[in-house]
Amino acid sequence: MARIVGIDLGTTNSLVAYMDKGVPRVIPGADGRTMVPSVVAMTDHGLLVGDEAKDHLLRSPDRTVYSIKRFMGKSLADVQGELAYFPYTLTEQGGVIRIKLNGKTYSPPQISAMILKELKRRAEAYLEEDITKAVITVPAYFNDSQRQATKDAGLIAGLEVLRIINEPTAASLAYGLQEKTQGTIAVYDFGGGTFDISILKLKQGIFEVLATNGDTHLGGDDIDRRIADLLLDEIRSAYDLDLGLYPDHMQALRLEAERAKIRLSDELKTLLTVELPDGRGRFTRELTRDQLESLVADIIERTLAPCRSALKDAGLTTEHIDEVVLVGGSTRMPLVRRRVQELFGKQPHCHLNPDEVVALGAAVQADILSGGTTDMLLLDVTPLSLGIETMGGVMSCLIPRNTTIPANAKEMFTTYADGQTGVDIHILQGERELAKDNRSLARFRLKVPPLPAGVPRIEVTFLIDANGILHVTAKDMRTGRQQSIEVKPSYGLSETEVERMIEESFKFAKEDVASRKLIEARLDAGSLLTATEKSLSEGGHLVPDDVRTAVRAAVSALASAKEGDDVRAIRTRMAELEQTAKPLSVALMDDSLKRGLEGKKLSDVT
Amino acid sequence: MNQPTPSGGSRNVQMARSMCWHCQSEVAGEYFCERCVKVQPVSKETDYFTCLGLPRRLTIDPAVLEAKYYERSRAFHPDFYLNKTEAEQAISLDNAATLNTAYRTLRDPVQRAEYLLDLEAGSVKTIRTSPPADLFEEILELQDTLDAYRAGDHSSETGRRLRARLEAERGALERRQAEMEDELQKLFVEWDALQDRGEADGHARMERDRLLRRMREILSNRTYVKNIVNDLVETIG
Incomplete structure (x- = not known):
């Protein structure tokens, strides 16, 4: 079976990992760094992803997308409150957010796909093989739409997503593999944009999730914003200046806030500096760790209620927890560690690199799926209750939250009027009583044969697969015939739309690959030309005239091919030049050998 | 819909x-x-x-x-x-x-018993699912007291008197819950023993029906008691 890689598609940073002889490893880039900033920039010279794109946050903020994960599977209304924080233009189409960049619109899965492609490329370069299969992690508290959007992103990137796995459970796999612990653990995963808590039982290689809870809109981003807002207010009152009107300065402020937060995990105070627009100088301010902690205490506090709920759902108290594992960059904050320790009454475990542990766990899960690891098995749960809307707009629960997946539920439907030919079904996810307070996942119309009321019996099966994604099938109990259902997702791309995006992405991929090959060929041709010119000037006199002439001709042929777009022509001319210049390089080699020997003789004499 | x-x-x-x-x-x-x-x-x-x-x-x-x-x-x-x-x-x-x-x-022992009762359905279909009259009366009265307490001033004399009564009721109901759990456990053991003997005579059939009936009764009463206790805990802590 082809290799499956594990991908942590994070709000702030993304990583790709693989299993190397039973040990999960994160794949570094050419610069040796393992994290790819989840930033995408559409520049005039093409698409940039990662560190290079991050540089564009300040230069072209309106064309540089970050924290795209916050928009996955969401409608515009869902993120209304934070639109002001993002410098790029957001619209909505078919219940899906679209981002306007360079006059084109992109859906969040398309932007995420660009990050995934970069990771794919990175893995391919490192492992020297094609990568087409992946396990991708998502926050445990992601709903069906958000999971589906992540899967779509994988498809658009040319990856078969063999499993969507929850981030805290992925972390537990890496933790379990390394520490070989048995018992009950709590994984506290506080990342850039999301918070998750999962309670697991580890026993004989089985990782059984007992309960999970979280907030998919709570993370380090919110802490950065709090700091940025403080400075924004201070700048406003000191200079009568609204920095919010300057997107590039806003980005600089946001990044400075993030850096200050990170510094304050190690230091007790730090200096923040923000350049002001229109030559108005710079604003500096000292921030102490104490100040930061009182500024964001309520944000950290918001992570504790989900922890209590998860414990309650698992039927446990904090005394039952043997170990608390910290995951995600935000857990580096001393305040977070303190609050977690207070809640659980024990020192949290932080021997694992909180940035890498999720990707490592995804690699472990990938290895389980490919049949490499056979002694470990993850039994995960669905984070939210699944139900349907019934009479009076009430949600009737079919699969309660924290049910182990795969899980299914069957419901029998019938008609209330004679000759009725359809029943409308509205699928919901959430914990509230009323349908309108829960997340609408999809609607579909069940086809029913025209019969007297109450006679038709259609059995609908709702199945949540091991990815936490819902599948719906229907069966006419009278005929035993299976009915295909076209489910229209409320907040997702339709199948045809995803297909179109995959096609587009393949087209771009071909162009991408072609242009990369051209760039490489030109670079190679350039260094060959330089080397040959050097050889000619150093050893031209060592070869006959006709060889020199032939080499000169081959050089000019390659130089003109290099100006063109034909990769094969460049490569052919390069091969010809190498062939023609062989006598020259042989002569040079002989000459240098001779000199070397002469030199030795000379030194022997003296 | x-x-x-x-x-x-x-x-x-x-x-x-x-x-x-x-x-x-x-x-x-x-x-x-x-x-x-x-x-x-x-x-x-x-x-x-x-x-x-x-x-x-x-x-x-x-x-x-x-x-x-x-x-x-x-x-x-x-x-x-x-x-x-x-x-x-x-x-x-x-x-x-x-x-x-x-x-x-x-x-879950309760879900397990409910499931078994479903499996064994047929002989026990006629079991009534409404609570016995005395329990019903008691719950209705308690609901009234709860409503009065919720609506009134908690620190007043009446409020304190109502609270004391609710607390006493809560204690009594929790004891009753425990008794039910105990009896359920006993019935489980009796049921298992009957199954182990594997007899199929008339006496065994009657015994089987009696056990199923009693379990059904306790399970449904248990739900009523549980709900009212939850209400009590929510109101008076």
Whole structure:
């Protein structure tokens, strides 16, 4: 079976990992760094992803997308409150957010796909093989739409997503593999944009999730914003200046806030500096760790209620927890560690690199799926209750939250009027009583044969697969015939739309690959030309005239091919030049050998 | 939208003897065909006890149940079928989903008993599901007191008097809950013993009906008591 890689598609940073002889490893880039900033920039010279794109946050903020994960599977209304924080233009189409960049619109899965492609490329370069299969992690508290959007992103990137796995459970796999612990653990995963808590039982290689809870809109981003807002207010009152009107300065402020937060995990105070627009100088301010902690205490506090709920759902108290594992960059904050320790009454475990542990766990899960690891098995749960809307707009629960997946539920439907030919079904996810307070996942119309009321019996099966994604099938109990259902997702791309995006992405991929090959060929041709010119000037006199002439001709042929777009022509001319210049390089080699020997003789004499 | 009707369907006891979907050799409730080693779908007629390889008893050692569940999860989980055919993947998915439901149902003693009562339905269909008159009266009265307490001033003389009464009631109801749990446990043991003896005479049949009836009664009363206790806890802490 082809290799499956594990991908942590994070709000702030993304990583790709693989299993190397039973040990999960994160794949570094050419610069040796393992994290790819989840930033995408559409520049005039093409698409940039990662560190290079991050540089564009300040230069072209309106064309540089970050924290795209916050928009996955969401409608515009869902993120209304934070639109002001993002410098790029957001619209909505078919219940899906679209981002306007360079006059084109992109859906969040398309932007995420660009990050995934970069990771794919990175893995391919490192492992020297094609990568087409992946396990991708998502926050445990992601709903069906958000999971589906992540899967779509994988498809658009040319990856078969063999499993969507929850981030805290992925972390537990890496933790379990390394520490070989048995018992009950709590994984506290506080990342850039999301918070998750999962309670697991580890026993004989089985990782059984007992309960999970979280907030998919709570993370380090919110802490950065709090700091940025403080400075924004201070700048406003000191200079009568609204920095919010300057997107590039806003980005600089946001990044400075993030850096200050990170510094304050190690230091007790730090200096923040923000350049002001229109030559108005710079604003500096000292921030102490104490100040930061009182500024964001309520944000950290918001992570504790989900922890209590998860414990309650698992039927446990904090005394039952043997170990608390910290995951995600935000857990580096001393305040977070303190609050977690207070809640659980024990020192949290932080021997694992909180940035890498999720990707490592995804690699472990990938290895389980490919049949490499056979002694470990993850039994995960669905984070939210699944139900349907019934009479009076009430949600009737079919699969309660924290049910182990795969899980299914069957419901029998019938008609209330004679000759009725359809029943409308509205699928919901959430914990509230009323349908309108829960997340609408999809609607579909069940086809029913025209019969007297109450006679038709259609059995609908709702199945949540091991990815936490819902599948719906229907069966006419009278005929035993299976009915295909076209489910229209409320907040997702339709199948045809995803297909179109995959096609587009393949087209771009071909162009991408072609242009990369051209760039490489030109670079190679350039260094060959330089080397040959050097050889000619150093050893031209060592070869006959006709060889020199032939080499000169081959050089000019390659130089003109290099100006063109034909990769094969460049490569052919390069091969010809190498062939023609062989006598020259042989002569040079002989000459240098001779000199070397002469030199030795000379030194022997003296 | 129509009110969905709960799925019924007969839950039969006997294990289906059937043919392997792949090589057509005979399989008798095994999970894997002996000849072609293909995974077999858990039959719709298989009850949750059989699914987990346990006898149909009400007293179950949680450690044994968990061990069985883990063992079967290793056999069925879709994670281990990614290299297999689509048909096998579909079976693994369905089996794993059924196994998870079976485990969830049997893990909780009350759900386990409810499930068994459903399985044994027929002889106990006529059991009344409304609470006995005395319990009903008591709950109604308590509801009134609760309403009065909620609406009134908690610090007033009446408020304090009502609270004291509610606290006393809560204590009494919690004791009653404990008694019910105890009796349920005893009934479980009696039921299991009856099953173990395996007698099929008239006396055994009567005994069986009596036990089922009593369990049904306690289970439904237990729900009423539980709900009112929850209300009490919510109001007076």
